[in-house]
Amino acid sequence: MSLVSGPGRAQVAGGNLPNELQLAVEKHVKYIQSLDTRKDELEYWLTEHLRLNGVYWGLTALHLLGHPDALPRHETVEFVLSCQHDNGGFGPAPGHDPHMLYTVSAVQILVTVDALDELEKRGKTGREGVGRYIAQLQDRDDGSFAGDEWGETDTRFLFGALNALSLMRLLSYIDVTKAVAYVQACANFDGGYGVSPGAESHAGQIFVCVGALAIADRLDLVDKDRLGSWLSERQLNNGGLNGRPEKLEDVCYSWWVMSSLAMIGKLGWIDKDKLSKFILQCQDPELGGMADRPGDAVDVFHTVFGIAGLSLIGYPGLKPVDPIYCMPLEVVNRAVGR
Amino acid sequence: MTTRLLELNPEYYTIWNYRRLLLRSFFEGAIPSTSNNKNDSTEHGTVQQYITDDLAFLLPLLRKFPKCYWIWNYRLWLLAEAARLLPSPVVYQLWQKELGLVGKMLTLDSRNFHGWGYRRQVVSALEELSVAMGSASASMTEHEFVYTTKMIESNLSNFSAWHRRSKLIPRLLSERNASHAERREFLEKELELVQRALWADPDSKDQSLWFYHQYLISNFKPSCSPQADAIIPDLPDADKLAYLQAQIEDLLEMLDGAETCKWIYQRLLELSLMSKSLNDQWPVASSDLEIWINKLLELDPLRKGRWEDLRKQIFPW
Numbered sequence: 001m002s003l004v005s006g007p008g009r010a011q012v013a014g015g016n017l018p019n020e021l022q023l024a025v026e027k028h029v030k031y032i033q034s035l036d037t038r039k040d041e042l043e044y045w046l047t048e049h050l051r052l053n054g055v056y057w058g059l060t061a062l063h064l065l066g067h068p069d070a071l072p073r074h075e076t077v078e079f080v081l082s083c084q085h086d087n088g089g090f091g092p093a094p095g096h097d098p099h100m101l102y103t104v105s106a107v108q109i110l111v112t113v114d115a116l117d118e119l120e121k122r123g124k125t126g127r128e129g130v131g132r133y134i135a136q137l138q139d140r141d142d143g144s145f146a147g148d149e150w151g152e153t154d155t156r157f158l159f160g161a162l163n164a165l166s167l168m169r170l171l172s173y174i175d176v177t178k179a180v181a182y183v184q185a186c187a188n189f190d191g192g193y194g195v196s197p198g199a200e201s202h203a204g205q206i207f208v209c210v211g212a213l214a215i216a217d218r219l220d221l222v223d224k225d226r227l228g229s230w231l232s233e234r235q236l237n238n239g240g241l242n243g244r245p246e247k248l249e250d251v252c253y254s255w256w257v258m259s260s261l262a263m264i265g266k267l268g269w270i271d272k273d274k275l276s277k278f279i280l281q282c283q284d285p286e287l288g289g290m291a292d293r294p295g296d297a298v299d300v301f302h303t304v305f306g307i308a309g310l311s312l313i314g315y316p317g318l319k320p321v322d323p324i325y326c327m328p329l330e331v332v333n334r335a336v337g338r
Numbered sequence: 339m340t341t342r343l344l345e346l347n348p349e350y351y352t353i354w355n356y357r358r359l360l361l362r363s364f365f366e367g368a369i370p371s372t373s374n375n376k377n378d379s380t381e382h383g384t385v386q387q388y389i390t391d392d393l394a395f396l397l398p399l400l401r402k403f404p405k406c407y408w409i410w411n412y413r414l415w416l417l418a419e420a421a422r423l424l425p426s427p428v429v430y431q432l433w434q435k436e437l438g439l440v441g442k443m444l445t446l447d448s449r450n451f452h453g454w455g456y457r458r459q460v461v462s463a464l465e466e467l468s469v470a471m472g473s474a475s476a477s478m479t480e481h482e483f484v485y486t487t488k489m490i491e492s493n494l495s496n497f498s499a500w501h502r503r504s505k506l507i508p509r510l511l512s513e514r515n516a517s518h519a520e521r522r523e524f525l526e527k528e529l530e531l532v533q534r535a536l537w538a539d540p541d542s543k544d545q546s547l548w549f550y551h552q553y554l555i556s557n558f559k560p561s562c563s564p565q566a567d568a569i570i571p572d573l574p575d576a577d578k579l580a581y582l583q584a585q586i587e588d589l590l591e592m593l594d595g596a597e598t599c600k601w602i603y604q605r606l607l608e609l610s611l612m613s614k615s616l617n618d619q620w621p622v623a624s625s626d627l628e629i630w631i632n633k634l635l636e637l638d639p640l641r642k643g644r645w646e647d648l649r650k651q652i653f654p655w
């Protein structure tokens with residue numbers, strides 16, 4: 001799976017657009033399928049440190065587009081297993097050190113293709129070993145999570161831990177109460193959340209913090225009116241969403257902002273029609289894929305979050321996405337036993 | 339070798355990890371872990387050299403990739419190693435230089451949250467070291483508060499600086515042992531600061547000022563809400579109502595000449611709701627409330643769903 005950008009480019013805003021913008025489903029499927037065939041490009045290798053994330057992004061997009069089998073399941077599982085280390089953690093590709101980010105992607109992929117049993121049979125450790133790797137990254141004093149042994153702390157890792165452990169039904173491995181307390185420590189006056197205590201509100205961090213609270217069943221702690229207001233102000237006149245005040249719109253915020261609004265029950269506070277049009281303008285309808293904004297080069301990261309955003313606002317023909325996990329709703333329901 | 343790879347691709351984090359292991363083995367060679375003496379200067383000279391060389395190596399990378407998590411983290415790790423192995427005065431000097439560096443980075447991009455996060459770490463480290471070295475006045479809160487004032491004065495539309503300011507205030511007032519009267523004066527001054535800026539251009543597309551204003555007026559919420567970080571923790575309801583009334587009057591004046599500024603209507607409605615929740619009376623006529631909501635629907639149709647919900651909250655029947 002290549003994380004190279006292009007070759008497609010999103011349509012330029014204000015160009016000759018057809019009156020009825022449509023989601024170019026088949027083109028996006030072909031685009032994602034083509035990504036692993038680009039090993040001759042330098043950028044393929046320069047993005048190796050994101051490879052497993054890329055597989056999760058591509059796979060999730062395909063599922064939401066209704067093409068769950070477009071990537072070969074066996075090869076996908078083989079690749080995931082090849083990324084695992086003896087300590088249970090996963091790197092982004094063979095030869096890269098284990099890290100929370102890729103461990104979470106690994107679990108999400110295996111759950112999506114229903115291959116946790118293959119992890120038990122052929123992984124370096126089974127799911128309990130993965131759970132232990134994740135759990136030992138928690139600081140038992142303040143509840144935060146590091147990304148790896150070198151100690152970087154970020155609320156993204158906390159969410160990742162709750163996400164992966166709940167999917168494997170191993171939440172009891174960590175101190176959820178302390179994790180919730182740490183999220184609370186990251187709350188700001190505007191109702192949002194940051195990277196760590198004291199950090200500015202940012203839509204990405206809001207998604208992970210609210211998601212963590214949702215998994216811990218503590219959404220009661222969120223100031224939904226205040227946060228909903230701040231999030232609704234992310235929508236700009238062009239319909240797109242930004243991640244914090246005075247920043248540019250970016251299609252990936254269609255996910256971070258919208259999923260957060262969905263979790264607190266305020267999806268109606270955004271103009272869905274205008275957002276939908278903006279997202280569709282971010283796609284290359286000929287070569288497939290989506291870019292951060294009209295005119296830019298596409299990549300698989302922006303593709304999945306644009307599609308997930310469309311699914312959240314009910315774009316016809318897409319599978320429902322789970323706003324907490326950014327995975328197909330039916331997959332999550334099955335995994336966590338809803 | 340790792341240098342060349344990292345210059346090409348600083349996101350290849352496994353290489354940073356490998357570099358850490360290499361450095362650790364150099365440090366072990368210079369200061370064996372069996373050595374108890376943190377004050378042996380030859381051993382430290384070598385370690386210090388490795389660390390300052392690597393900090394220097396990072397500088398151009400940081401300028402080229404100012405939003406790369408891995409670079410900022412590696413830099414923090416170097417300083418943590420310094421704290422582990424070198425005497426406090428040396429470590430303090432290193433952190434002082436970092437304060438200078440992060441100041442420059444934030445001048446280049448005042449919204450870089452990596453920079454602001456790094457700044458918090460630097461300040462925290464300097465404060466801890468000051469305490470460890472026996473200094474009586476270790477806190478840098480006043481210094482940091484002045485820094486936010488400087489950042490705001492150079493660019494009002496700096497949400498990051500306003501945010502930082504909001505986080506410093508509770509500690510600032512606590513360290514000043516501020517009395518109730520002093521806290522009131524402080525809040526009034528902050529309100530004046532924001533309002534002066536808003537008066538100049540209420541309809542600027544800049545949200546930062548309106549959000550900071552919202553932070554300040556949240557001090558007038560009913561006391562059943564969490565008041566941990568309130569500027570005036572023991573403000574009586576009657577006083578809150580008086581402040582809210584003054585705010586409403588100010589905003590009504592601001593409306594004159596700025597009738598297309600949706601934020602003013604939004605804020606007027608919020609203030610009215612806060613007032614109602616204190617004494618169960620609307621501070622304005624319901625016809626005014628009706629007009630303001632309609633104005634929001636007219637001026638800000640993107641957020642129609644939110645204004646409709648607000649209407650239902652105010653007129654539940």
